[in-house]
Amino acid sequence: MRRILPLLLLPAILIGACTPTVTLLTREPETSPLAESTSAPLAATSTPAPTPTRAPDLGISPSALKDVEVVAWHGWDGSSASLFAQMAAEFTLSNRWGVKVKVIPQRNLTLLSSAVDKSLRTPEHPDLLVALPEQLLGWQEALADLAPYAAHPEFGVGQDDIPTAFWEQSMLEGVRYGVPAVRSARFMFYNASFARTLGFNAAPKTPDEFRKQACAANAYWKMDEDLTNDGYGGLALEVIPNWQTPYSWLAVSSGQIFADGEFHFDTPENIAALEYVSNLREDNCAWPSASASNFEHFAARRALFITGNLGDLAGQKAAFAAAASTDEWVLLPFPGSQPGIVAYGPDYAVLKSSAARQLAAWLFIHWMLEPQNQARWARETGLLPVRTASIALLKNERASNPQWSAALDLIPLAGPYPQTARWGTASRVLADGFAAYFGSFPNATLEGVLKAMDKTVEELNK
Numbered sequence: 001m002r003r004i005l006p007l008l009l010l011p012a013i014l015i016g017a018c019t020p021t022v023t024l025l026t027r028e029p030e031t032s033p034l035a036e037s038t039s040a041p042l043a044a045t046s047t048p049a050p051t052p053t054r055a056p057d058l059g060i061s062p063s064a065l066k067d068v069e070v071v072a073w074h075g076w077d078g079s080s081a082s083l084f085a086q087m088a089a090e091f092t093l094s095n096r097w098g099v100k101v102k103v104i105p106q107r108n109l110t111l112l113s114s115a116v117d118k119s120l121r122t123p124e125h126p127d128l129l130v131a132l133p134e135q136l137l138g139w140q141e142a143l144a145d146l147a148p149y150a151a152h153p154e155f156g157v158g159q160d161d162i163p164t165a166f167w168e169q170s171m172l173e174g175v176r177y178g179v180p181a182v183r184s185a186r187f188m189f190y191n192a193s194f195a196r197t198l199g200f201n202a203a204p205k206t207p208d209e210f211r212k213q214a215c216a217a218n219a220y221w222k223m224d225e226d227l228t229n230d231g232y233g234g235l236a237l238e239v240i241p242n243w244q245t246p247y248s249w250l251a252v253s254s255g256q257i258f259a260d261g262e263f264h265f266d267t268p269e270n271i272a273a274l275e276y277v278s279n280l281r282e283d284n285c286a287w288p289s290a291s292a293s294n295f296e297h298f299a300a301r302r303a304l305f306i307t308g309n310l311g312d313l314a315g316q317k318a319a320f321a322a323a324a325s326t327d328e329w330v331l332l333p334f335p336g337s338q339p340g341i342v343a344y345g346p347d348y349a350v351l352k353s354s355a356a357r358q359l360a361a362w363l364f365i366h367w368m369l370e371p372q373n374q375a376r377w378a379r380e381t382g383l384l385p386v387r388t389a390s391i392a393l394l395k396n397e398r399a400s401n402p403q404w405s406a407a408l409d410l411i412p413l414a415g416p417y418p419q420t421a422r423w424g425t426a427s428r429v430l431a432d433g434f435a436a437y438f439g440s441f442p443n444a445t446l447e448g449v450l451k452a453m454d455k456t457v458e459e460l461n462k
Contacts, residue, residue, distance in 0.1 A: 056148035058362075059355030062155070066098035068360045073104050074130035075112035075346070081105045083380055084130075091367050099360040101128075109135070109346075128361040129349045133170040136177045136349045138421035144350045147176040149362040157369055161388050163343075165414040170347045172419055178347030179365065180386040182377065184310050185341040185414060186244035187407060188334055193327035194301045203332055207253075207276060210305075210335040215285040217304035229302075235277075235286040236294040236303035241435035243427035244342055245307050249277055251415050252336025258418035263426050263457045265433070266450035273336075274434075278446055281438060288438055295319035299327070310383055313403055331406040333413050343414040345383070384411060425460050429453050 074084060088101040104126070106112035113135055119125035120142050129136070136143060150157045157179060159167055170178030190203055195213060198220060204210040214234035221233040238245055250257065255273035257265055264270075280286035289297060294306040299319040308316065320327065333339040348365045350358050367373065369386070375393035378385040382404060385391060391408055398405035417423065433453040437444055 056152055058148060058152065058359050060359055062097045062359065062363065065356055065360050065363070067100065068098070068356050069100040069102055070127035070357055070361045070364065071102050071104060072128040072130070072361075072364070073106055073112060073115065073126040075106050075109035076130070077105070077107050080381055083377065087368065087373065087377075088364070091364055095363065095367065097360070097363060099363055101364050113138075125351055127351060127353060127357050128364065129351065130181050130346045131178075131349065132345075132424075133178060133347050133419070134421055134423035134427075136170055136347060137172065137419065139349075139351075140172075140175075140177060140421075142351050143177045144352050144358050145175045145177075146179055146350060146362070147174075149350075149359075149366075150176060150179060155363060155366050157366065162386055163388070163411055163414055165343045165416045166386050169343075169416050169419065170349070178349040179369070181346045181348045181368070182381070183343045183345040183384045183386055183414070185343050185384065185407070185410070186242070186248055186307055186309050186334075187341060187410070188332040189298060189306045189308050189312075189316065189329060189403075190332050191298060191301060191304055191327055191329045193329070194304055197301075198304075203330065204335060205339070207335045207337075211276075211280060211285060214280060214304060215283060218284050218287075221302070231284055231287045232297070232302040233287075233304060234284070235280060235305040236289045236297050237281070237286055237438050238307065238435060239289050239291060239293055241431040243431040244309070244344065246274070246430055246434035247417060247427075248307075248334040248340070248342045249273055249336070251342055251417075252334045252338055252340050254337060257426070257430070258420065258423075261420070263418075263422070263454070263461075265430070265453040265457070266447060270450060271446055274446055274450075276336075278437075278441075281441055288441070296323070298329070299323040299325050301327070310404065310407060313382065313401075316403075329403065331403050331410065333410055340413040340415050341410055342417055343384070343411075344417065384408065422461055426457050429456050429460070 072088060074081070076084060085103045085105070088103045092100045106115050109132060112129075112131055116126070116129065116131070116135075116139065120139065125142075149155065150159070162180060166180040166183050169180070170176065192203065194217065195203070198213065198216045200213050200216070204213050217233035218231070219233070222230045247257075249255070250270060250273045253273035253276065255270040256267070257263055257270060277286060291297065293315065294303060295312070295316050296319050297303045298306045298316060300323055316329070320329070333341050348368070350361045350365070352358070371387050371389040371393060374385040374387045374390035377383070378390060378394060379397055384407065385394070394408070398408065418426070420426075430453070433449050437446060437449045
């Protein structure tokens with residue numbers, strides 16, 4: 001991703017940015033019968049019979065969609081791109097309406113964004129997109145409102161089966177620009193075996209408990225005569241900048257960077273939230289790593305905690321295997337006044353076109369969101385299903401992958417992030433600023449870095 005802070009932030013601030021990886025999920029149409037009126041006589045105390053809800057008018061009947069082809073663009077590569085193409089082909093061959101889906105990969109989210117921008121100036125644009133919510137909000141005028149489709153009694157999606165943080169990320173001012181395709185999150189990785197060696201038999205549940213265990217881990221590494229390892233033991237800080245970690249620290253401690261349509265990093269609440277991590281660093285209970293990743297540090301007990309996403313599970317398991325370690329490790333939420341995780345990932349969206357193409361695109365989305373298809377996607381990609389009903393279909397996978405199973409259990413603690421098309425820019429500033437602060441520690445002040453971040457966002461959004 002393009003590095004932007006060297007142009008505008010303080011010279012002391014070091015730069016880097018990364019883009020979250022992404023993935024998908026599913027459910028089958030159920031016909032909702034109309035409510036029947038009661039035959040009981042009317043009385044002053046009787047409850048009126050419910051009035052049947054009229055199905056939203058989608059402009060065309062699914063029976064008229066035979067041979068309608070929709071074009072789907074996405075920004076996945078590798079196995080996710082292959083799986084999506086495979087499932088689109090299966091839908092084309094099996095759906096009862098005769099709808100055809102043609103998939104055109106764009107290789108990554110940046111190329112997808114550029115291709116969509118160009119296509120909107122021509123008659124040749126895709127029908128269906130799989131893109132980040134912030135990208136969708138930049139194309140609002142071109143997107144169909146999916147609320148009527150999602151509310152349809154036969155082809156809709158049960159809102160009560162999709163976590164609120166997933167469901168509302170692309171819903172703005174009553175218009176549904178997208179529905180969740182797949183989600184991931186950033187987690188705290190915790191070496192429970194190392195913690196037991198330190199005398200802790202339970203994972204930390206509060207910021208104070210987290211600090212106590214992190215500092216105890218650092219004290220453990222100071223007990224030998226080797227002075228070169230005295231910084232190890234607590235929380236290993238990020239190796240590659242990402243926005244999910246600093247935003248998680250802010251979110252669990254009542255920080256807020258977007259309000260009334262504007263970004264504000266330098267606020268007392270944000271300073272207080274990030275000072276917690278800063279104090280850990282100052283007391284050597286958190287430490288910077290110069291390695292390519294923190295996997296080896298975590299497996300060697302040089303870190304009691306590291307942060308990572310679901311895509312990191314395989315690498316971390318490999319590091320434990322390479323170290324011949326049988327340590328038990330688990331995934332935890334970020335500690336704070338409201339412990340939690342921040343969910344992120346792409347949504348499905350439909351571009352405005354004809355009633356036939358829009359409905360055909362929605363029927364494919366609906367099929368992809370079927371619980372069994374969501375379970376399949378989660379099983380093969382290792383990401384989070386967006387349908388609660390899918391979790392019950394993943395019992396075998398959960399039994400064989402306890403860390404991933406723990407991630408599924410943390411879905412109720414998931415929260416959203418700012419709903420704005422400008423988040424792509426602001427998130428890079430947040431990632432780079434957080435990394436720069438700790439990269440120049442203790443020579444930079446937290447307030448100074450946050451002020452520079454405010455100035456950078458303001459300049460970039462002019």
